[in-house]
Amino acid sequence: xxxxxxxxxxxxxxxxxxxxxxxxxxxxxxxxxxxxxxxxxxxxxxxxxxxxxxxxxxxxxxxxxxxxxxxxxxxxxxxxxxxxxxxxxxxxxxxxxxxxxxxxxxxxxx
Numbered sequence: 001x002x003x004x005x006x007x008x009x010x011x012x013x014x015x016x017x018x019x020x021x022x023x024x025x026x027x028x029x030x031x032x033x034x035x036x037x038x039x040x041x042x043x044x045x046x047x048x049x050x051x052x053x054x055x056x057x058x059x060x061x062x063x064x065x066x067x068x069x070x071x072x073x074x075x076x077x078x079x080x081x082x083x084x085x086x087x088x089x090x091x092x093x094x095x096x097x098x099x100x101x102x103x104x105x106x107x108x109x110x
Contacts, residue, residue: 008035009061014097016090032062033098046095056085056094 011032017024036059044058045051060081066074074080084090 009033010035010101011062011064012097012101014090014093016093018089029066030064031060031094031097032064033059033101034061035059035102052091052095053085056091056098057081059098060085060094 009032011030013028014031016027016029018027040058041055044055046055057078063074063076063080063084066080066084068074084094
């Protein structure tokens with residue numbers, strides 16, 4: 001049986017490869033996403049930085065397992081979301097996690 005919900009949200013792990021001297025450090029956090037329709041998805045031009053940022057601001061509605069430099073948990077806020085969207089490696093990881101979840105293909109985008 002398929003349940004058609006007016007609003008559908010989901011939480012998935014976001015895998016991040018953080019650049020470090022001479023290589024990468026694999027890290028992860030959880031993001032809560034608001035699934036949007038194909039029609040709404042089409043209003044964002046994710047081939048451009050502004051469009052990708054606007055898209056992620058629309059679909060990312062929660063973050064978990066993010067800590068600061070002292071390993072203290074950082075609670076979700078729009079400011080935290082925007083900080084992660086503004087970093088290239090976490091931006092890419094957030095977009096990949098969303099598209100992998102809804103289309104089983106991180107490059108799908110549609």
